[in-house]
Amino acid sequence: MMVENNPYRTILTHTILIMGIAVIIFPIYITLVASTHEKKDIATSVQPWLGDHLIENYTTVLKSGKKTVGGVPVGQMMVNSLIMSVGIVVGKIEISIISAFAIVYFRFPLRMFFSGLFF
Structure with missing residues (x-):
């Protein structure tokens, strides 16, 4: 049995794979971006870019945890x-x-x- 090199099938396959990658990567990206902002910024709207509080937030999480809970x-x-x-x-x-x-x-x-x- 020979597999045909159909350009439409190739485009469809690649489109499905790219959509699957986007579905997997998007929540990870949003989580990474949200972790670099302050809590009040996250509550108001989703920020598309990395924030200024990356080092501060990660240092707090790694060294002291969340003390309120x-x-x-x-x-x-x-x-x-x-x-x-x-x-x-x-x-x-x-x-x-x-x-x-x-x-x-x-x-x-x-x-x-x-x-x-x-x-």
């Missing part, structure tokens, strides 16, 4: 996520090394099944 600083949450992910990765690597050693050097029933299960 008892929020934890984002920096502390990121350190916690880093510690957890490093611990999980190290644990998985240890288990994988032990399993690979057992599969390669020991003869036991269903050895090939477990080898295929991992790969």
Whole structure:
């Protein structure tokens, strides 16, 4: 079966892909722009460009959090996520090394099944 190089199909495909990218990127862009403005500016209207409070807002969020609701600083949450992910990765690597050693050097029933299960 041969695929035809139809220019209309190519244009339609690219249009759909560009619209999909716009649907994904637009909320991320609005969030980034809103995070650089003061709260009163965000409440009045959507600002199309980055604001003047980028460093100030991100420093507040990373170091002190939102004190009015008892929020934890984002920096502390990121350190916690880093510690957890490093611990999980190290644990998985240890288990994988032990399993690979057992599969390669020991003869036991269903050895090939477990080898295929991992790969």
